[in-house]
Amino acid sequence: MKSLFRNCIYQGKNLFRDFGFVFWSLLYPIILSGFFYVAFSGIMNMDFKDIDIGIEEGNPIQYILEEIDILKVHTISRDQAEEKLIDEEIKGFIDGDLNLIVNKSGINQTIIKEILEQIRQMERLNRPLENYDFQVDYILNKNQEANMIVIIFYSLIAMVSTYGVFAGIVAVSLIQANLSHIGARINITPLKKYNFLIAGVIVALALNLFANGVLILFIKHALKLQLFNEIKYSSLFIFLGNLLGTSLGILIGASNRKSHGVKNLMAIATTLFLSFLAGMMSPDIKVIIDKKMPILGGINPISIISNNLYRINLLGSTKSVREGALLLTLYSILLLFSSYMFIRGRNYDSI
Amino acid sequence: MTVYRYFIKIALRNKWTIIAYTIIFFILSIINSSNSTQGEASFIETKLDIGIVDNSNSQLSNGLKEYLEDKNNIVEVGPGEEAIREQIFLEIADAIIVIPEDFEERVINKEKALEVYRDDRRAESIQIQNQINKFLLFANATYEVGKFDLEGMKAALDEKIHVQLIKEGHKGTGEGIGEWFRYYFNFTGYVIMAIYIAVLGLVMADFTDPNIKNRRMISSKRFLDFNREIYLGQLSVASVITLIFILGCVLIKGKYIGVINFHIYVINTLALSFAILCLTYLINNVTRSKFVINGISTVLSLGTSFISGVMVPQELLGDRVLTIAKFFPTYYFVRINDMGPISLLDVRFEILMQILFGIAFLLMGLYFSKTTQRA
Numbered sequence: 001m002k003s004l005f006r007n008c009i010y011q012g013k014n015l016f017r018d019f020g021f022v023f024w025s026l027l028y029p030i031i032l033s034g035f036f037y038v039a040f041s042g043i044m045n046m047d048f049k050d051i052d053i054g055i056e057e058g059n060p061i062q063y064i065l066e067e068i069d070i071l072k073v074h075t076i077s078r079d080q081a082e083e084k085l086i087d088e089e090i091k092g093f094i095d096g097d098l099n100l101i102v103n104k105s106g107i108n109q110t111i112i113k114e115i116l117e118q119i120r121q122m123e124r125l126n127r128p129l130e131n132y133d134f135q136v137d138y139i140l141n142k143n144q145e146a147n148m149i150v151i152i153f154y155s156l157i158a159m160v161s162t163y164g165v166f167a168g169i170v171a172v173s174l175i176q177a178n179l180s181h182i183g184a185r186i187n188i189t190p191l192k193k194y195n196f197l198i199a200g201v202i203v204a205l206a207l208n209l210f211a212n213g214v215l216i217l218f219i220k221h222a223l224k225l226q227l228f229n230e231i232k233y234s235s236l237f238i239f240l241g242n243l244l245g246t247s248l249g250i251l252i253g254a255s256n257r258k259s260h261g262v263k264n265l266m267a268i269a270t271t272l273f274l275s276f277l278a279g280m281m282s283p284d285i286k287v288i289i290d291k292k293m294p295i296l297g298g299i300n301p302i303s304i305i306s307n308n309l310y311r312i313n314l315l316g317s318t319k320s321v322r323e324g325a326l327l328l329t330l331y332s333i334l335l336l337f338s339s340y341m342f343i344r345g346r347n348y349d350s351i
Numbered sequence: 352m353t354v355y356r357y358f359i360k361i362a363l364r365n366k367w368t369i370i371a372y373t374i375i376f377f378i379l380s381i382i383n384s385s386n387s388t389q390g391e392a393s394f395i396e397t398k399l400d401i402g403i404v405d406n407s408n409s410q411l412s413n414g415l416k417e418y419l420e421d422k423n424n425i426v427e428v429g430p431g432e433e434a435i436r437e438q439i440f441l442e443i444a445d446a447i448i449v450i451p452e453d454f455e456e457r458v459i460n461k462e463k464a465l466e467v468y469r470d471d472r473r474a475e476s477i478q479i480q481n482q483i484n485k486f487l488l489f490a491n492a493t494y495e496v497g498k499f500d501l502e503g504m505k506a507a508l509d510e511k512i513h514v515q516l517i518k519e520g521h522k523g524t525g526e527g528i529g530e531w532f533r534y535y536f537n538f539t540g541y542v543i544m545a546i547y548i549a550v551l552g553l554v555m556a557d558f559t560d561p562n563i564k565n566r567r568m569i570s571s572k573r574f575l576d577f578n579r580e581i582y583l584g585q586l587s588v589a590s591v592i593t594l595i596f597i598l599g600c601v602l603i604k605g606k607y608i609g610v611i612n613f614h615i616y617v618i619n620t621l622a623l624s625f626a627i628l629c630l631t632y633l634i635n636n637v638t639r640s641k642f643v644i645n646g647i648s649t650v651l652s653l654g655t656s657f658i659s660g661v662m663v664p665q666e667l668l669g670d671r672v673l674t675i676a677k678f679f680p681t682y683y684f685v686r687i688n689d690m691g692p693i694s695l696l697d698v699r700f701e702i703l704m705q706i707l708f709g710i711a712f713l714l715m716g717l718y719f720s721k722t723t724q725r726a
Binding site for chain 1: 397437440458461469470472473474480482484512513646657658
């Protein structure tokens with residue numbers, strides 16, 4: 001136990017002093033989340049604004065349009081209309097014959113069109129005005145904020161939760177004689193290899209969890225984004241992400257004799273590709289995959305983590321928690337077992 | 352030309368960086384091209400993606416469904432409220448309408464007659480609200496002797512107004528195509544920066560390795576010749592990279608280059624390439640650590656792209672962000688791409704700014720180069 005603790009201290013110091021770890025695990029996610037925020041905060045905070053429309057002085061429908069809450073009516077001449085449309089000061093101009101003039105197609109223009117058509121359609125329906133009760137709203141509103149962009153942040157957190165993969169690669173190279181000088185030295189001593197490996201796993205988990213915590217605090221306090229409303233299950237998934245990442249790192253480290261750089265590349269490529277499928281580059285990718293290949297979305301570990309994070313925190317749904325947690329645990333066990341098969345009883349005639 | 356030959360040889364060793372960026376870029380471009388429209392010759396109504404769960408299956412609910420299906424795209428509704436909320440959250444559907452069993456009765460009594468899941472901050476939410484309320488307003492207005500006049504309503508709802516697009520007639524290019532070129536070249540800016548810094552930076556790191564440098568210094572190779580070949584190598588690699596993306600555009604959308612101002616996009620890309628090449632020169636004179644170069648390549652290319660409007664349009668970025676972006680050439684590059692069909696004269700300022708940035712980076716690079724030589 002004492003040696004395990006000592007190994008943890010040394011490996012922890014070693015890893016923390018590694019500029020590569022500090023940059024990629026600690027700084028890079030913070031920088032990336034900052035960029036995401038700069039780029040997407042405008043979209044995330046988009047609110048509906050009244051639609052500006054232009055109308056000629058004396059148009060008989062002006063008083064009707066002024067009664068509609070979502071419209072902001074400007075009285076302008078026909079000559080001014082084109083310029084204001086091009087400058088996007090108004091979304092549409094209505095002439096005396098109830099024709100709509102617009103600069104481009106879009107949702108706001110379609111809303112104006114629908115309103116104008118209603119006036120014409122009521123004429124066509126030819127019912128007395130008292131038959132129409134404009135005060136009634138037949139809709140029972142079930143509001144649900146749409147925020148697809150936030151998927152990017154959850155996938156980023158999911159991706160960096162697996163960044164224990166790098167520390168996992170280092171941990172396994174420390175006990176393999178053919179991969180590092182320390183490994184060679186350890187192999188000729190009576191010291192237990194598994195002690196070093198367990199210490200490596202503990203350090204990988206602890207430091208990466210620390211890095212994840214820093215990122216989450218940065219998102220919450222610096223970017224002022226409230227992504228976590230629930231702690232218990234969210235922590236569980238971030239922990240399982242860490243476990244999976246570290247296990248993957250151990251497997252990558254143990255399964256081949258490639259250089260440290262190549263192993264890191266394998267780790268980056270794997271986590272980045274899975275994050276891409278989970279929607280980190282564009283949430284549309286996630287939606288397309290969920291639609292066309294739902295199984296892929298269901299088994300991708302990064303998707304499992306990010307999907308559960310937004311479901312738990314923003315939708316208040318825990319329906320996929322058990323299944324997701326089980327699958328991630330199973331992946332970690334499988335990865336660790338495979339790594340064990342590579343590491344166990346390995347002897348070196350020459351290195 | 353030994354130095355030049357080895358420069359190219361080492362650059363080719365990093366081919367996987369170029370290939371990886373290029374493949375991902377072209378896959379995304381091709382996916383994007385399948386979404387680009389031919390442009391709007393006339394007004395196109397915006398159709399929403401909506402889901403309908405009809406528990407009533409009455410004459411009125413069927414009429415409403417028919418009307419909404421005609422105006423919108425219908426998406427499949429997930430099972431249960433959690434799935435519905437997730438569909439709205441992920442913007443798979445703009446609205447999901449749940450019609451209860453006693454729908455007709457509620458409409459007649461002017462009560463809340465159906466549930467609509469939507470995000471009420473969005474214009475799409477207003478649109479679906481208007482459509483539903485209009486239909487039910489008409490339904491109640493025609494309700495006589497226990498019956499709705501759905502036929503009469505249908506005839507009335509078919510009544511349209513004329514919508515005129517001010518650009519009709521002189522809209523030869525098509526906004527969809529213009530949009531595609533805008534995205535393509537904006538992303539080219541990002542990829543060019545990432546590849547230039549990564550590849551040229553890594554090659555230069557090999558040449559500035561102390562052992563190599565010492566060997567060169569005692570060799571008969573003149574410093575001027577060495578530098579000339581290095582610059583030629585950088586220029587060759589940079590030209591090939593830029594050419595890949597310009598030719599790629601011609602290959603994917605070659606038939607449209609006549610209808611957009613393709614020469615402006617090309618000149619703009621060349622101006623940015625020059626600025627980034629000079630920036631790479633500066634970086635190479637500041638650091639020779641491969642690790643730092645990799646970091647700078649990732650952070651600088653992503654960072655300037657995010658703040659300059661490559662990832663999202665500049666109009667959605669805050670003023671403060673854009674003020675910072677003005678200190679990078681990518682901002683001016685994106686501005687030109689976003690301007691659409693224009694003449695070269697209109698973009699002279701932005702082109703000039705990119706070239707000036709290039710010259711500034713070059714001068715700074717030369718300064719650091721001299722400082723390193725003296726040290």
